[in-house]
Amino acid sequence: MLSPFLRSAIVLGLVSATGPLAIDMFLPSLPTIAENLGGTIAGAQLTITAYFIAFGLAQMIYGPMADVVGRKPPLIAGLTLFVLGSIGCALAPDMNWLVAARVVQALGGAAAMVIPRAIIRDMHTGTQATRLMALVMLIISVSPMLAPLAGSGIIAIAGWRTIFAILAVAAGASILITLTLQPETLKPEHRAPVRLSALMAGIRTLLRDPVFMGLTFVGGFGMASFFVFLASASFVYTGHYGLTPTGFSLAFAANAAGFFTATQLAANLGDRFGAERVVTWAVSGFLLVTLALLVLVWFGVDSFALLVAMLICANFCLGLVIPTAMVMALDDHGDIAGLASSLGGMLQMLAGGIMTMLAGPFFDGTPLPMVAAIALAAVLSFTAMRATGAARNRRRLAVAV
Template identity: 60%
Template sequence: MSLFRAALVLGLLSAVGPFAIDMFLPAMPAIAADLAVSETATQATITAFFISFGLAQLIYGPWSDQVGRKLPLYVGLTIFSLASIGCAMADSIVALTALRFVQGIGASVVMVVPRAVIRDMLTGNAATRLMALVMLVISVSPMLAPLAGSIVLAFAEWRVIFWVLAGGAVLSLALTAALQPETLPVEKRVPINLASLWRGAGILLRDRTFLGMTFIGGFGMASFFVFIASAPFVYSGQYGLTPTGFSIAFAVNAVGFFGASQLAARLGEQLGPEKVIRRAVMGFATFTTLLLVLTLSGFASLYVLIGCLFLGNACLGLVIPTTMVLALDPHGEIAGLASSLGGTMQMLAGGAMIALVGPFFDGTALPMVVAIAICAWIAFGLSRLLVSEQAAVA
């Protein structure tokens, strides 16, 4: 399987989850109005998705280590498709939130399995290069998904978005069946039992590198989750953007991320991946702190907000693929478990940050910016405490 084909297939599969989040975003104000609920209640549908998206990875990872990578994909995508149909038919915010939780259970398979597939195929900088290519495909979704959602809203109600997501899941099932080979041979599969899971989890939770890379990348991702939950109301409320205008503003953030991600492997070869992480996290903290200072000073215009987030997310484009690879590299024999445990911890961090900022959210940019800066500071502190000693001399 060529590197380009692998990146395309794995990227398209991995984009199912981001599309389930990003295509939904322009519709959040309309959903709040249609179901007669508050902004915070509507944000809970995202929190529910992230929580199940994280927890279900604990099942898919070990399961894929036992049965191979393809069967979990089939099951997860089927669950996602059925839950999307349910979301389209939901008549209350309680039902929609519950079905989004189920949708997250299905979507989480495309977070775990593609990363394990990459570890099955490659390690080191070669894996970082493939991970970055996958990120390139995934990162197109924040540009296309909100725009697709706004196009749907221009011609139909918000429920149609979920019918489109259900159709996308069916296409992903066909893609898996036709183009994705099984990468875990039978002789390398690991039976599931509590003893082996406990042993594997113990190895991972005692591994300083695994924990450091997981949470550095996790709080970077959490900052983006906070943005996802808050931006539709901030951009439409404080700045008066239409769904299409929001989609364009939202897409700018993705450009910085996926553009920088393509440099991750090259910079890793030149500087060492640990140095790349430390310097990129420093940049992320610097730009988000600058944004916070400008916001507190009353200078947070729309263009200032977009510009600072663009620069901060460009730094994350170097951090996230590199931390993913370094977290999994030493654990090839339990790649599925490592991917799922790491993904769960990252998703729960993101869900927790959304839940924490929810009570303070007032429709303006300030609570969102404060939460993003907190994520950056935590990631910065962890990069100094938990990254390997090789990076300490950077």
């Protein structure tokens, strides 16, 4: 029989995988969709960028709502909206319709990202929370490692529209799991009253907390690098290097494996060396690897094997950063965990969406613009880490005095 801890990880992981599935299963079809719907590469990339931005903004709705009415009702409502958006995508007659349906899909999928974080914070803090977050991310890791392969197979057999039909079914299954297996973790006596003044006060508290903001953007710019990769890799790998959709899926799975392998080490390394030190080391490693890759590509080294290998190393570093930074950012804000999770998630997704949008005009189908944008994200993440460290030191000195 499963322990409650492992059962929570499986349930939350399966529900949380809904949003990533909408990205990962869809990726191999981007070039095909651009061709079938008469769109451009930039138009196809907009289906990714629009999803990220809507996904981020919606988190500011679900977090406060989850603090008011409990965790389950808004989660079920969001998953239902995701089902409707997926059906809209499957029926899209043109690129504009598809982008609009992706926005609806993202507005629903955001619930499956922000609310499980708050549930984790309801149940655990510190290392235990990091451990549960890592287990949840292990479940989610099935998506980026297997979903692109499944997507490429579906394209070959039934066409890209079937991908969205399957996403609708997956979201329906998540609704059923939530209704039957996930208990409500926010007791009625701990729910916040519906007061705009309290919401704004909580937002001001978080925005004025340099540690919360710094940790949010440490993870946010790290995620932004991955978003740039998501929007560009299918065109670089298939167009520049000549991979088939299946070949792209295998290369993408290798990159994802590096990330999710590292997430499983995060808690143990945090126990041994301290979470703050782990984040410092990992962000520094992320910066060094991506800058080295940028220099090599800039000077004409055009090796697919090298590109994949160095991106695996970079994503391994991110696998240590993101779950640890998420937990550290929420640790001091347990009384408004839903709001903190949603605000942090919104800022992170907006950072990723904006960076992807800014990088889009420079994309020419070669690796250089993609690699340059990823390296820039690493520089920004490192800068946020240094600012966070300075803020934590000031806080410690103030407490000591």
